[in-house]
Amino acid sequence: MASAALAEAPAQTQTAPLSHLKQLEAESIHIFREVASEFEKPVMLYSIGKDSSVMLRLAQKAFYPGPIPFPLMHVDTGFKFREMLEFRDSYTRELGLDLRVWRNEAAIADGANPIKLGTQRCCGLLKTQALLDGLRHYGFDAAFGGARRDEEKSRAKERIYSFRDRAGQWDPKAQRPELWNVYNSRIGPGESIRVFPLSNWTELDIWHYIHLEKIPIVPLYFAKERKMLVRGDSLIPLEQPFVKGLPGEEQMVRCRLRSLGCSPCTGAIRSDADTLPKIIAELVSFRSSERANRVIDHDQDGSMEIKKREGYF
Amino acid sequence: MPLTQTLEEQAAFEIEEFLEAEQKKDLLRFSTAGSVDDGKSTMIGRLLYDSRNVYEDHVRSVTRTTGGGTASSSIDFALLTDGLRAEREQGITIDVAYRFFSTARRKFIIADTPGHEQYTRNMATGASTADLAIILVDARKGILTQSRRHAYIAALLGIPRVVAAINKMDLVDYSEEIFRQLSSDFATLAARVGLRSVEAIPISALEGDNVVHRSKRMPWYTGPSLLEHLENVELASTRADAPFRMPVQRVIRPDQNFRGFAGQIAAGTIHPGDRIVALPSGRTSRVASIVTFDGNLDSASAPVSITITLNDELDISRGDLIAAIDSPPAVANHFEASVVWLHAQPLALNRRYLLKHASHIVPARVRSVQHRIDMETLDPMPATTLDLNGIGIIEVETDRPILADLYEQSRATGSFILIDPASNATVGAGMIRQVLAKAVSHDQMPRIVLAGLELAAQLEQRLLDLEYPVVRTRVQDHGVWRALHEAGVVTLVEVEGPAQVVSRELVPEPATDASVDALLAALGIDQPKERA
Incomplete structure (x- = not known):
């Protein structure tokens, strides 16, 4: 009809x-x-x-x-x-x-x-x-x-x-x-x-949905060279004065944030994903969940x- | 995530192609019911793990918790899906948990519910939005009370399709004979409770047989694995062909030039130019436009959310319903319904509840319990009330009419919840079975009072607190009074002089006691005892 x-x-x-x-x-x-x-x-x-x-x-x-x-x-x-x-x-x-x-x-x-x-x-x-x-x-x-x-x-x-x-x-x-x-x-x-x-x-x-609807998001989600504190597998953003690295820990790293929280507790991931399709491609290949980079969720079992x-x- | 990729494969990954395929996926919501011993959590864990929908950190976390060393691997599949701390401590699944996974063909939402009788309400909750139910049967034990209960609830909540997952086939030597017997037993049960589409699949959740991958240990079974069935089962898409229904959630009126009625289409399809009727007013018009943020549509079907503008200025507000002109729902204040009782406080006859149906809340009373279902035998039993997790058939009367469809014809406009106005708890979930003859207020007494301004104001305030519909007027015309009475509203007529209560013959008679409480009592309006 x-x-x-x-x-x-x-x-x-x-x-x-x-x-x-x-x-x-x-x-x-x-x-x-x-x-x-x-x-x-x-x-x-x-x-x-x-x-x-x-x-x-x-x-x-x-x-x-x-x-x-x-x-x-x-x-x-x-x-x-x-x-x-x-x-x-x-x-x-x-x-x-x-x-x-x-x-x-x-x-x-x-x-x-x-x-x-x-x-x-x-x-x-x-x-x-x-x-x-x-x-x-x-x-x-x-x-x-x-x-x-x-x-x-x-x-x-x-x-x-x-x-x-x-x-x-x-x-x-x-x-x-x-x-x-x-x-x-x-x-x-x-x-x-x-x-x-x-x-x-x-x-x-x-x-x-963000991709289809062209919804604006914070640029931190996209990969670029950023100055980070590198410790083991963790990339910690250097935004706050009390986040200080040991000698050699502060490096420029191509990275992005997978979820946004407070800067001292939100780790970045190494990434080249600087567009939405690349972010999605990265996500599909990920083997760990998005909150795995949040320090706060892992403090104790069931936190x-x-x-x-x-x-x- | 559905795909595992090496770095090289990932480099070649055609993301646009992937997204296009993603966009074409539809959505299947299914419920599972079962208890600890059925292996339900194991089945879901296996479904997620074997279809590569589990993140490594989740697998690590359950491997760590168990310390390794269950029967067949160090991964405890059940723990992948286990939720709240209290549940983990007690080793049972208490609440409905929702889980998500997808395959190359389809997205899935699982409503994972506990199976014991004391969690009937949780099963009903999970079943209420499901397109399909998986009912677990332990191959060693056969059809138990629990399977019967699950099948009954699936039928009651109108789930279109059911899968009987005959589990633990590994413990019965993958016996074809046992599977055939249980399939036949289940078919008998399905026919009894009124399930139409049933598929039986032999599985072993623990060993992974026929969950995702077809089993080599049951060559006699040539049907699909559980996941293959879930991926290919046709979605019942009757809602788009059904008569149009849209409960109005909100009137959108940004300026004088636009007046749109916003809602989610509950059933059917609409186009600009279609004739509609607005209920309960019964006024008709045509659809002028279907407005969305993404542009106007030339057609829209359930379950899309839209805003409709009409050719004529009709007085429509939240709680009204826009329907196809040729088959509108019944305007009913008296109906029979199946109900699942959700609260520890038992159902009380003639007590005032609030009934929420679509976007409409009205005061309502349960006038009778026709019977309750014995969940052991599924037989109807005489009853005057229902306890927590009880299921029965009740007769309901509402103070104002609702726009009622039968649940079997329209889930969205045939269902309602009952709320206790004292505690605000959701106490019952109802499914309309039959519209009964219109009830005039139960004592046949018109609710019309003549009173001075001050008393009328006090009465009005009290009635509004009790959520009765009230009209204040100065009109003393029997025709108007009768119309207001039939509309189910309480009418306060402002007059000079002492209070009078209108009789059955619509004749005002002096009130013996003109206090607010006495007048309300004279009108047959119950005041809740818990009122402070």
Whole structure:
């Protein structure tokens, strides 16, 4: 039943079966619209990384031709890469978005850093505490996060609507059953929901979508010569004064970042991938998961689950 | 990741070709149910490992945990898929875990669920979005209660296709006779619970037989391996041919010139120019355009998310539904449904729950439990309530009508959840089986009160807190009152003088007690006891 041919329009015909990326897109848009309609003060947790870039594009699609009807919040630990902050500011300005930046200023003034405190406590103060304080400060009742179920074991069981108690904490045993795409948005005063619209996307899906949709991402994802601290297999970015190498450890290396976090705790990988197709080719040939370069996830067995219980994303 | 490559191969890797192939892949969601002894985790681990979907650091981590030395290798396949700390400590899988893998043909999402009866709700959760279910049968033990339960849940949740994976064939000497007997037993079970498409495959998850690679140890079996079947099974794509349904999630109105209705197509296909009906109003119009960020479409099918503009200005809001004009869903406030009870607090008759159906939340009450299913025998048993993990058939009445399809015809518009308004917990998952005769409010009493301004305001606030639909008016016209009564709203008529309650004959009669509580009681409105 073709409707009057419409030869002139750049309109596209879409027929079943839908590609998996289109299915994931449709599902994510549905989630954005549900949350924006059922909660009073939603916010998107914007981490500046590739997953946040995809979330942002999906939110644009969900409300087009209207604007995104909620603000973005970035939790700044003070240790984010300079290039990340530049990207954040220029991209959100270009899209005309309402960006809120939240920092745990007290801890930052105290000189919190992962070498002094250890990664667990440092993350606890600069990320988890700052996130909870920021959400409370603005009174946000729903927060979108870019976490995916394929990232890590404890995330494989995460709901799309993840219920958090008044302290912002996650109890894996008290999660609400989630059937079909009928989400329960009811919460009491002070309680909140973390929402994961990318739950069913994989790392490859994310990159593929960025490529197809030409979504802007932070240049740190692309390989180039960078000055690094080289220690064993690790490449540690030299962004912070307290990250200092022994003689001979500081070298120029052709490398890139596979996921973006705080500079002292995010290792780079040696790579020649300076385009999206090359990044995808590299990814397909990888034999280790993307979070393997995050120091913080390996502190102890099940460490992601512990952080999540405390309120981390 | 699906491909292993040497560095040289990688250099020659045609990424654009790969991406093009990637883009053509479709998506199969399947659920698995089984418990510790079935070897379900081993089967999934084997599926992922043999299809090269496991990262080396994950393999290293499970090799380290076990310290090496299980039966056939140092890799414990079960640990590849094991999740939360509490579960690891108890050695069981408690919750639904979602896993992802892909092959050259298809992407897969596994909803991995526990198999014991106390996790029926988790199985139902995993099954609710699945296109296919894998039910594990231990070749040594045959069809047990557990297999029956899994088959029943798969049928109840409307999973179109089922695979019976007859596992542990290595422990029965790869016996053809045993496989044939169990396939036949399973076919009998499938017919009993109403499963239509069933395939039986003999496997050994531990040894890898017929999971990814075809087994040489069962030459008598000529069918596909489990993965081959998953890759080739046809996806049920009936949703695109079904009558059009789109629950309206949101009205998008960036300026005076644009008014679009945003939603995800639940069923069917739509084109500009198609005639539609907006429900519950029943107003009709034609589709002017299908708007997306990527340009207007000349057709869109389920499950795409779109925004529709119409030729006429209809008053449509969130919770309404846009449907094909020739076969709209029923506008119903009284129906029969199957329900899976999800909460430790049992189902309470006539208690006020919130029912969420598509993009619509309405207060609802369960008027009766017709029976519950005994999960041992699958026989219906008399019941007046349902406990956690109980499954039964109930009669539901909603305060306002919903736009109901039968679940067997449309999963997306035939399903609902029940929420306890006191705890906000999701307590039930329902599937509409039959629309019943329209229920006028259960006591046949119109909910119309005449009251002074101040009292009307108090009543209104309380009713809104209780989530009843309320209309305030000054109109004293019986025709209008009757229409409001039939629409299921509580009507507050502002008058001078003492409060009056309208009788069945639509005659105002002086209230004996004009307090808010007494008036609500006179209207037959239950106030929850937990109210502070």
